[in-house]
Amino acid sequence: MLFEIKSGQWRGGVWIDPETGVFWLIAAGLAKGGHKDHDDFYERVKRADQSGEIDRWLPTDDDRRQLKRETAARMLTDWELNLQRVVLEALRTVAEGGTTAFALPHPADPAKRFGECTLTVAQVHEPDFEYEETVVEIDLANEFCGSNLGWQATIRVLISISPPETSWDRFGDSYSTISELKSHFLRVDELQAITDRGQVAQSDPNDMAHYTHKNNLALSSVEGLGVRSMCGIYFVPYQDHESRPKCPVCEERYLKLPT
Amino acid sequence: MRAIDTSQVPAEQFDQLEHAAAKISPEMLDVIRALTESVRAGAEIAAFEPTAALTPNEAADRLGMSRTHLYKLLDRGEIAFDRVGRDRRIPAAELVKFERRRQSDRRELAERFASQQQSRSAAIDELADLF
Incomplete structure (x- = not known):
């Protein structure tokens, strides 16, 4: 059974998948010449129905896979925004220290376990300098490890907390970064603004030109x-080093x- | 453990050292190169007895982290240590083992940051299989 949708002179044929309830637009065309024209949408549908061609208009496995990917892409974006919100609330509670x-x-399923995260912020006061040390421990359910x-x-959690990529250190599932005092305090407001706009935070790629062994360089960039x-x-x-300031160290x- | 200060040695003397080592034997050249390449890469050189051990303070300093973070790694068994009475001592060899793994973990993280687009696409495929 085909349902009809109209918009101006345009007509569309919608088929509802009885198994999934998904609405598929499987035909479209113009209503012409008071349904007398050979190219008229209804005339074409009628001919296709008689010849059996209409069966080939139904969604293929590729179409179904494509729909699934599009749905998954939307879910992924929602999930990342959700992760960002969770991290924002956690960061707010420990911005000035604590675990x-x-x-x-x-x-995909709020009832299932994905993983846990422990966030620790410590203010370290040493005679010559003061800093904030942040440790993020991520414990993923087995099926999601790696x-x-x-x-x-993981990347979403790290970017939410501190965007500069090269400031993050890693050992196993433990990630840490060192920053100036009060930096999380400022980050909370920034992240709130990004979240309010419905966006996910971006990372700051390495912003300096570094020296490295040129033997490995070509292969690594490719x-x-x-x-x-x-x-x-x-x-x-992968970035153009000419336009960046040289790393002083x-x-x-x-x-x-x-x- | 003893840090070796190489800053007082002019760079060309390391070249001379390599030339001299090359005349002795290819094996000696390998040994010397391990040193000279580290110096040229700007790495800090340290020599230690296989049995040398560091206090938690020294180890935290060497790894560039706070003592609190180091103690956490010790408590979790990420770095093996010995006990001397109530104090802990970290064998230098364990520190090297930790550092080696940390370097490779850091490299993987840098690669993951750089390939966020590809990861996203692959994550979409994984997610599509979950529902």
Whole structure:
């Protein structure tokens, strides 16, 4: 059975999948010549119905897969916004120090376990300098360890807390960063504004030009592999280095090399 | 553990050292290169006895983290340590093992940050299989 939709001179044929309840627009055309024209939408549907061609208008497996991917893409965006909101609330409670643990929501089924996150912010006062040390521990359900969804959530949590990519250190499932005092306090307002606009926060890629071994450089830029800079950070060399300021630590070490 | 200060040695003397090592044997050149390449890469060189051990303070300093964070790693068994009375000592070899894993974990994180677009697309496929 085909349902009809109208918009101006346009007509569409909608088929409802009895199994999933999905509405598929499987035909479209113009209403012409008071339904007498050969190209008229209703005439064409009638002919297709008689010849059996209409069966081939039904969605194929590829169409169904495409629909699934589009639905999944929308769910992924909603999920990432949701993760960001959860991190924002957690960050608010420990912005000036403390530990909080929270569940990471499951992307498809709220009743299922995806993982947990523990966020610790400590203010460290040393004689010569003061800083905030942030440790993020992520414990994912087994089926998500090392998966792309697992990584998607991890990266989302880290960006929400602190966007500069190269400031994050990692050991296993424990991620840490060091920042100036009060930086989380400021980040909470920033993240709130981003969330209110319905956006997900972006990371700040490495913003300096670093020195690294040129032997590995070409392959790394093509394959997206990380290289170690002279100052000790890891980055993937995919950006134009000419337009960026040189990393002072790298520069100093480079100048000490034998010519 | 003893940090070796290389900043007082002019760079060309490391070149001379390599040339000299090359004349002795290819094996000696390998040994010397392990040193000179680290110096050229700006790495800090430290020598330690296989049995050397560090206090938690020294270890935290060396790894560039707070003592609190280090103690957490010790408590969780991420870094093995010995007990001397009530104090803890971290064998230098364990520190090297930790550092090696940390370097490879950091590299993977950098790659994940750089490939967010591809990861997203792959995550969409994984999610499509979940419902």
